[in-house]
Amino acid sequence: MAKASKTSLGAALAALLLSGAAGADNDVVEVEMRDYGFHPAELEVEAGTTVRWVNTEKRTSHDVYFVDEERGSQRLFPAEHWERTFDEPGTYPYRCRPHESRDMQGMIVVVPTE
Numbered sequence: 001m002a003k004a005s006k007t008s009l010g011a012a013l014a015a016l017l018l019s020g021a022a023g024a025d026n027d028v029v030e031v032e033m034r035d036y037g038f039h040p041a042e043l044e045v046e047a048g049t050t051v052r053w054v055n056t057e058k059r060t061s062h063d064v065y066f067v068d069e070e071r072g073s074q075r076l077f078p079a080e081h082w083e084r085t086f087d088e089p090g091t092y093p094y095r096c097r098p099h100e101s102r103d104m105q106g107m108i109v110v111v112p113t114e
């Protein structure tokens with residue numbers, strides 16, 4: 001009996017720890033890459049948030065490139081994704097290099113954590 005309740009306490013603790021991990025997952029925000037655009041094109045997030053770009057096209061590939069910083073993703077094929085965590089508040093404009101001529105661009109605005 002005593003052993004059983006100890007086990008359930010352990011399970012409760014494990015569940016608590018897991019829910020903490022799920023909370024961290026909530027700090028991932030998705031941007032869809034489709035129709036030669038980023039959706040949403042402009043996104044405001046709190047510092048520490050991870051943004052995940054997901055290519056939901058059927059056959060077109062895109063990338064995510066921060067021109068000012070000269071950094072970004074590899075080319076992302078359909079169903080592929082790429083992530084970046086933004087720790088510093090600021091404005092982060094980016095574009096898709098293969099589709100510059102189509103004005104495929106976006107912006108991440110990172111605000112301080114409340």
Ligand SMILES: [Cu+2]
Pocket residue numbers: 036061062063096097098099104
């Ligand atoms: Cu593109």
